[in-house]
Amino acid sequence: MRSLRTGLSLTSLVAGLALLLTAPAAHAADTPLRDLGTAKGKVIGTAVTGSKLTGAYGDIAGAQFSSLTPGNAMKWGSVEPTQGSFNWTEADQIVAFAQAHNQQVRGHTLVWHSQNPSWLTNGSWTSAQLGTLLQNHISTEVGRYKGKLAAWDVVNEPFNEDGTYRSTLWYNGLGADYIANALTWARAADPAAKLYINDYNVEGVNAKSTALYNLVKSLKERGVPIDGVGLQAHLILGQVPSTLQQNIQRFADLGVDVAITELDIRMTLPSDSAELAQQKADYKAVTAACVAVARCVNLTVWGFTDSDSWVESTFPGQGAATPYDANYAPKPAYYGIAEALGGTSTPPPTGACGASYSVGSQWNTGFTGTVTISCSGASLSSWKVTWTYGAGQRITQAWNAGCTQSGAAVTCVNASYNGTVPDGGSVSFGFNASWSGSNPVPTVTLG
Numbered sequence: 001m002r003s004l005r006t007g008l009s010l011t012s013l014v015a016g017l018a019l020l021l022t023a024p025a026a027h028a029a030d031t032p033l034r035d036l037g038t039a040k041g042k043v044i045g046t047a048v049t050g051s052k053l054t055g056a057y058g059d060i061a062g063a064q065f066s067s068l069t070p071g072n073a074m075k076w077g078s079v080e081p082t083q084g085s086f087n088w089t090e091a092d093q094i095v096a097f098a099q100a101h102n103q104q105v106r107g108h109t110l111v112w113h114s115q116n117p118s119w120l121t122n123g124s125w126t127s128a129q130l131g132t133l134l135q136n137h138i139s140t141e142v143g144r145y146k147g148k149l150a151a152w153d154v155v156n157e158p159f160n161e162d163g164t165y166r167s168t169l170w171y172n173g174l175g176a177d178y179i180a181n182a183l184t185w186a187r188a189a190d191p192a193a194k195l196y197i198n199d200y201n202v203e204g205v206n207a208k209s210t211a212l213y214n215l216v217k218s219l220k221e222r223g224v225p226i227d228g229v230g231l232q233a234h235l236i237l238g239q240v241p242s243t244l245q246q247n248i249q250r251f252a253d254l255g256v257d258v259a260i261t262e263l264d265i266r267m268t269l270p271s272d273s274a275e276l277a278q279q280k281a282d283y284k285a286v287t288a289a290c291v292a293v294a295r296c297v298n299l300t301v302w303g304f305t306d307s308d309s310w311v312e313s314t315f316p317g318q319g320a321a322t323p324y325d326a327n328y329a330p331k332p333a334y335y336g337i338a339e340a341l342g343g344t345s346t347p348p349p350t351g352a353c354g355a356s357y358s359v360g361s362q363w364n365t366g367f368t369g370t371v372t373i374s375c376s377g378a379s380l381s382s383w384k385v386t387w388t389y390g391a392g393q394r395i396t397q398a399w400n401a402g403c404t405q406s407g408a409a410v411t412c413v414n415a416s417y418n419g420t421v422p423d424g425g426s427v428s429f430g431f432n433a434s435w436s437g438s439n440p441v442p443t444v445t446l447g
Helices: 033-039 055-064 089-100 127-144 169-174 178-189 207-222 244-252 273-291 332-340
Strands: 043-048 067-070 104-111 151-156 194-199 228-231 234-236 257-268 296-301 352-362 366-376 384-388 394-399 401-406 409-414 426-434 444-446
Touching: 033 043, 033 055, 033 332, 043 055, 043 104, 055 089, 067 089, 067 296, 089 104, 104 127, 104 178, 104 257, 127 169, 127 178, 151 178, 169 178, 178 194, 178 207, 194 207, 194 257, 207 244, 228 244, 244 257, 244 273, 257 273, 273 296, 273 332, 352 444, 394 401, 401 426, 409 426
Parallel strands: 043 067, 043 296, 067 104, 104 151, 151 194, 194 228, 228 257, 234 257, 257 296
Antiparallel strands: 352 366, 366 426, 384 409, 384 444, 394 426, 401 409
């Protein structure tokens, strides 16, 4: 459903950017989530931003997950911003990454009321023209990736909260059968891909999920191709529906698969240890409900790191909704998923602080770097960060910290005004340095 976070301009992310967390709390469970999921017959996925699939972000996405969902790259507004002019760059990049890492891809999304190109939404179309446009879009996109995608969220968010059909370009222009037609066209374009209807606030038994249930039942009775339902699961801390497993089961009993497609669990910021513990319990509960139903086949988080989440820009004052923090350290939520999948690794202490190193701008002889110290469930009254350069780099200037270098060894300590790092907070310092030949990212230690 939702856009991965767009508050940060993708173009501002320099290609050389890399983040490494090396505090003791940054080590994930020994068995990756994807392998734990396989042992339970579940596909464990994440939504991703294609341009970020390098460095630590790419390493985690490739190692931990067995399925990728493009957060925005396959939506109509992304692939055909101008009528007849297509841009498949990011979508192709995600598919290629998945193939290289032995992952499935979940296509998202073909028919939605949002993130459509302006030429489509601002056009004046007859019903016949609108139907032709939709059929051509589905045939073109699904056909392009025929045989490469495991599943498609064909129709996204067709219902209002009370279970009536949402008033959209598609419903108003084509009637309720736009759903059946879209599924039929998608099946024709790729007979092997599993076809889903996807919606939010349908995780528990309620008016909206019952409308979805009745639609799926009707489609199956009519012989319309429908393979599964997607429960988005954009949840609020402490509010996992008590009827989640019951709801998954009733859809499974219709003879369709169920996927948790866009799981995140948001909280009030700044997060504290109690909230993070509740979030772990909530992630564990959602995962356990999926594990308990054989036809719940996929659990996908909507971005695995808080730095790539849509929540903070959409819900001011809320965030920290994903299993990894913004510095790619696994949060207690990560271990909630792992435990529900049968993982036995001991999670790190809830309270931990860590440091991350990033390279910003870089030129022929120098570069600018930033180190961020952050705490979750713990705090600091002073700090010291050390690292060793491996290619002859030299610090030439620093700000917001006192930095010294002896040979390859760098030590930076807090300034008089920024030694305190509160629970849920962070501080950063920057520096300029010289380099020649190569500029590998060092391992950073917070001591």
